[in-house]
Amino acid sequence: MCGRNQPPDVWFLAGTNGGRAVRACEIPNGRPIAVPVINSVGDAQSCAAFMxxxxxxxxxxxxxxxPETYAGDSIMVEGVQGNRVTGEEGRFTATGCGLWVQLPSLAPGAHSLKIHGQSDDFSVDVDYVLTVATALA
Structure with a gap:
């Protein structure tokens, strides 16, 4: 599932809706990685409180x-039916905030990425086993 809907210029790893997760992902060679440590979507006031x-x-x-801090940026959201983040469906503007890590492309082979984030009583713990594909000849 890690490869679903990836853009061609960066590889996004998913956060969680809270709690602990262990994931294994294969990543193409030469792709930088972006991953949330802990993040939220809401209005400017809720983001300020979260941060x-x-x-x-x-x-x-x-x-x-x-991690890098994003205190509150206006983002366009495409909320699907059953959206557990905001409850809204369709396209709407919201404020996104959080701590993120951006990594340059990793060397081919196996890598370990361990993430822990917390804001008040919301916490995230994710252990990734990343396998970067060997470069094509």
Whole structure:
């Protein structure tokens, strides 16, 4: 499922709706990676409250990676039926905020990515086993 609806210029890894997850993903060679540490979508006030206590740690192959802070950006959302994030369906504008990590493309082979994020009583723990495809000759 990690390869579903990926754009051609970056590889997105999914966050969670809270709690713990262990995932294995194959990633094409040469693709930079973006992944949320902890994030939220709402209005400007809810994002400000969320970011007031947002914190997170990330380790790639056992080495720490510093997350970037996005305090609140206007984003276009395509809410599908049963949208568990906002409850809204159709296209609408919202405020997105959170801590994110952007990684350059990784060397071919196996990698470990460990993510922990928390804001108030909402927390995320995700362990990724990433396999980067061997470069084509």
């Amino acid at each position: 007031g206590s947002a914190q997170g740690t990330v380790a790639l192959d056992g080495k720490p990676v510093k």
